[in-house]
Amino acid sequence: MYDLKKHYLADEKIILNKISSVLKKGVLEMGEEVEKFEDNFKKYCNAKYCITVSSGSMALLLSLKSLGLKKNDEVITVANSDIPTSHAISLVGAKIKWVDVNEDTLNIDEEKIEQSINRKTKAILPVHLFGNPCNMSKILSIARKYKLKIIEDACLATGAEYKNKKIGSFGDLTVFSTNPGKILDGIGPGGIITTNKKNLYDKLKQLRDYGRKKRPGKWPVKSYLVGYNSKLSTINAAILNIRLKHLDDYVIRRNYNAGLYKHLLNSEKIKIQKILPNAKSAWRNFPIRVKNRNIIYNKIYSKNSNVKLNYLPPNHKDNCYINLRSVNNLKITEKTSSEIINLPCHPYMDESEITKLSKDLLKIIN
Ligand SMILES: Cc1ncc(COP(=O)(O)O)c(C=O)c1O
Incomplete structure (x- = not known):
């Protein structure tokens, strides 16, 4: 699907120099490159907050976790996505409610969403399939009507636009993958979450880093919730900073x-x-x-x-x-x-x- 060799060679010198400078600095976890990328990407999407994580799959899982979804809660999504979309819902213990897609756009059929909503429905997880933006106006108005959260799976849609705005600030949370071969990709697995909600941002930062609020400067460091180790590697962030410009x-x-x-x-x-x-x-x-x-x-x-x-x-x-x-x-x-x-x-x-x-x-x- 991608020519990763040509992609690398297009920026070979600058990538090699950057890898060397990151290695020489000796900061290989979080650090300046990660912070810079998060800042650059939130500006790119016009979102208030951005958190990088270890993959698009983890971005989906942590996003659902950040909403506090529980067993028996239901999440509406589509069945024609990559399997991690559904797995993320199962992994938080919620129930998947697959809704049929529109034959022309291949995205969720907004006309069929309402009939799948019940008391247990907590969120809608539309997928911008193959990079094609869903009808976000309709999905947002349904979510508002039933007080549901929206997590957009934009793993294939980095840089896509809806109503002249980049995908990344329509729903409560938007999730991207930077796995090699994606629209914006690094040299290993990676994921991004954008949001305009400070409470979700704070929770996600803890969820990706063992429940900690801060990176340890001076130990001891407390853990405030049960979390994961799901960080984007610093070298990957450095390469994403180079490629985001393109x-x-x-x-x-x-x-x-x-x-x-x-x-x-x-x-x-x-x-x-x-x-x-x-x-x-x-x-x-x-x-x-x-x-x-x-x-x-x-x-x-x-x-x-x-x-x-x-x-x-x-x-x-x-x-x-x-x-x-x-x-x-x-x-x-x-x-x-x-x-x-x-x-x-x-x-x-x-x-x-x-x-x-x-x-x-x-x-x-x-
Ligand atoms: C639509 C969709 N969602 C989620 C994912 C998971 O992303 P990752 O491979 O970075 O875990 C993918 C991966 O291809 C995807 O295509």
């Missing part, structure tokens, strides 16, 4: 590639993900939907191994959830999951690669 360019380039695919794959046999008119996707990849997907996938994979099938099976059909009895009707989730092929859309692709892949696909499909 994030808008990455997203522009991805949008250019998506535009090219749309133009080249103009066929009634191919369905393209719809982006809301007031949104800008980060295009983590370019999902197309086709009939006879598995046959087409096998053929195109033999020509280009960067095409992928994410995320299969949908979460409710995965082995770990096999014993769940009551699952909503997820007809569109199941239908679209059986049709999607994800094409690479990263900034280091050149036009000839996109043209060849598109031509190969059309030959196979027609």
Whole structure:
């Protein structure tokens, strides 16, 4: 999905110099680079607070923890996300309420959210799938009506926009992944949470660091709640500081590639993900939907191994959830999951690669 080698080589010198300077400084946990990144990223998203953590999965888990979710509380989300979205809800002991998706956007169908809300519902966890922003206005108004919290899974949507604002300050909490290959990525696992709420920020800082309020300067240091060790590595933060400066360019380039695919794959046999008119996707990849997907996938994979099938099976059909009895009707989730092929859309692709892949696909499909 990404050319990590080209990505590294684009900034090789500056990355190597930075790694060397961090190592020479001898601060490899938290420190200036982490603080700088958190400050830079909150400004980028126009959010009041930013906390880095060890992965997008941990960002989801800690976010749910920070809201104080308990056993029997229910969280609404989608089943066509990567499995960690659902796992995070299970890991806090809450119950997952999967809602079906919209066939065109592949995001949560806002029209079906209200029918899944009951007394136990505490939060909505929309996923900006493949970088495509959800209809946040509708989701926010439902959350307001029923007094629910919103945690946005923006693990694939760093740099995406909704109503001319960066994703990162719509819900109570927004979660990003900086795992290698994501829109903004480091050289190992990493995650980010943004929020405008000081109480959530304070709690998250403790949750990621053994329940401590402060990094130990002078021992002893107290732990105020039962927490985790879930910190972003300092070297990773340093690299993210370098790459954050290019994030808008990455997203522009991805949008250019998506535009090219749309133009080249103009066929009634191919369905393209719809982006809301007031949104800008980060295009983590370019999902197309086709009939006879598995046959087409096998053929195109033999020509280009960067095409992928994410995320299969949908979460409710995965082995770990096999014993769940009551699952909503997820007809569109199941239908679209059986049709999607994800094409690479990263900034280091050149036009000839996109043209060849598109031509190969059309030959196979027609
Ligand atoms: C939608 C979504 N949510 C959460 C995650 C988890 O992020 P991480 O791999 O950083 O733990 C991913 C990872 O790809 C993802 O795609």
